[in-house]
Amino acid sequence: MKTLFGLLLSGAVLASCSSDPSGTATDAANVQSLNQQFIGAWNSKNTAQLDSLLADDVQFVQGETHYKGKAEVADKWIGATLSTISDLKTYTASSGNDTQIAYEAGTFSTEVLPDAPGAPRGEGEGNFILLWKKGANDKWKLSYAQLEGLPVQVKN
């Protein structure tokens, strides 16, 4: 009886010491889900959701521009671009999930809305990288975005 009790006790101790891989997985980011939220907010023109996904120290780099901070990025990138495009799609070439950082990179395509009556619609393409970091309150925020746009062609 004593032996059986000892075995049960040691088994319980070993079980409690074993690592829980599922616990680690829940800590890691799901970058696909984050980007779906982000791109979805762009397509639904939901500025409130887009703002909520930006980190306070977010940085945006595109060509010769480099915006720093949530206010500047929200104004000069999101605010200035949101009304000019629709049907934004991303095509992932590389991604990574970690407990503190996650990224997704690849190419994008979007429809460029005419900027004047009678002007043609355009098709924009380019390359992107979105880098997410876990904030102090364990919420994932967009920390860095870099876009490279290719010449916009008239949509036939």
Added chain:
Amino acid sequence: MKKASYVFVLFLFLFAAVHPAAQAQQKISTQAKGTIIGAGAGALGGALINKRNRAVGGVVGGVVGAGAGYAVGKHIDNKKKERTAAANRAAAARAASERATAQRAAVARTTTTPAATQRNGTMALTGAGSQSSSTTVLADGYLPNSAYGERDTPYPTSEYRRKSW
């Protein structure tokens, strides 16, 4: 003494054979020139060597010398032709290179023309999508960069619109 006079005559003949031909500016081919020189030199050489019958010696020497002279002339002519062909090839390559450079310059002028007109405020109208008079489309169906030259925009130096997202 007699030998020395024959040698003198030989040199005189050679000079007389080559000099007018050179002045006649290529009227005689190189092979013919070689044949003449060879025949003359051979004939004199044969006559000198064969003292017993100078006529036979001269004829034999002339025939052999003519053959040798023709061979030498032909060799020189081939060399000349090779040099001419190489020069022609080089000239053709230079001409092709110049044509390619001119074509590139012409293409560059063509592609920059719409941008120049854009800067002047009148946009070139091309492309299938341009139905309206207010439509502004650059060559090859690209949209123009309305922020061209504005330094606080992403692509201020691009004449094509590059910013979409």
